[in-house]
Amino acid sequence: MSWMAALDYRQGASHRRAGIPCQDFGRLALPDENTVIAAFADGAGSARFSHLGARAAVDAALPWIRERIADAPGLRGAVSRLSPERLFDGLTNTVQSAIRETANDNRLSLDDLACTLTVVALAPNGVSVAQIGDGIVVARLSHQDYTLLIQPDRGEYANETSFVTDPDAADRLRVRSLEGPVRFVSAATDGLAAVSVDNRAQTPHAPFFSPIDLFTRQSGSALEVHDGIRAFLASDRLSAKVEDDLTLMVCGWRGLDG
């Protein structure tokens, strides 16, 4: 029994045509055999160097959450013994400092590196997420339906959200935990939200997630899962629907039950 986990990101067609770098960035790690942590960021289209911000945010967030969990490990398969509020307390400051440092090194302002941030931590018996911005995180516990763990934070207009570089970012950080036997977690940047979440009902679109879920659980290795999502992100069928940069993280528990 083990996690099958992978994350990949890909430059959107519109950015490729316009010569704009991929502004999505993400990383995933397994600090031990029971724990998966992932962080990804979506750079603001309005910020010229947001791809640098996204990278700095993820590079700061991932080691930070690993240490937090190591300092306060969970019992009986939980992510941590801390509440999600306490677990993620300090994340915004850490990430903002890292982005500010990158901005200073490049003689840029914090706003030039504006990006969203999503952090996911999961263990066999729980999942915790933190987010500033408009990513999506979907989870399925054993014998349950898919749930949207965090609603994307959107302004009035389709293209507006909050960024980890905003002055009030700490107030905009939203956290959530779900306890129980985790079977599947998938997370994505805004680019995939339109094709995977029902806007009106604000619920995950099960026909989107269930094939990925099944694929992940039945894959022989994490490498295979990675190849699968990489090919999916590059597929013509997806590109025909989505122009934006894309990040997709999937993680399935390959155990004895569903």
Add this chain to the structure above:
Amino acid sequence: MIGAPYTLAGDSGVDLVVIERRERDGMGLGLPEFVHNPENRCPVALLLDTSASMRGEPIAELNAGLRSFQHHILSDELASLRVELSIVAFGGDVRMVQDFVTVDELGPPQLEASGNTPMGEAMDLGLRMVEARKAVYRSNGIHYYRPWIFLITDGAPTDGEAWQHAAMRMQEADLTGRATFFTVGVQGADMDILREISSPNRPPLMLRGLMFRDLFRWLSASVRRVSMSRIGGETLALPPVHGWAEIHP
């Protein structure tokens, strides 16, 4: 849903199956089915002066400009699903010539010129239509971009004080981000009044000659950009206007 059932493959077939999976968009057990979410909408309201002074070549060029706008949007698959156009004409009276529709459903209206210039009433109607459209989007769970309101005139308002109140409401809408308000003067326009009407964010532009087609080509390129962006219209870099506009001090 396509793809060979991976679990049925025997040991000897694994490599082959893996290759096949890659060819089939990655997920061998079937592709994800996308939610049929309606596209984001990018509403554009045109407030067009059709007063008597527009008679002849100006109105003909304006009509040609509208057709070229439609043509340019339709040439872009995504923009044609997202850009919605409405038209208010003011000449003698104020008429909603076209309520918001996607551009493929737009029968290019043949505008005719007559009467005076009730610009204030036209601005109020445009603003009301935009707010009503937003309410429709919201109740249908459709995401939308900041609406654009585009006023084109070759004269000066003739509806007494009405334009001053309407201009205040329009500027407030622009400054608070409820809409983005552009003003364009055509030869003969009272640019001083147009400067009073326009938002402090965006001084009026003066159309070069009757280059309506170039103006609408710029407008289509700009809203295409907006309709694909992830950022507010305010900070979005728009194409240069020097092809069709004279910069007025």
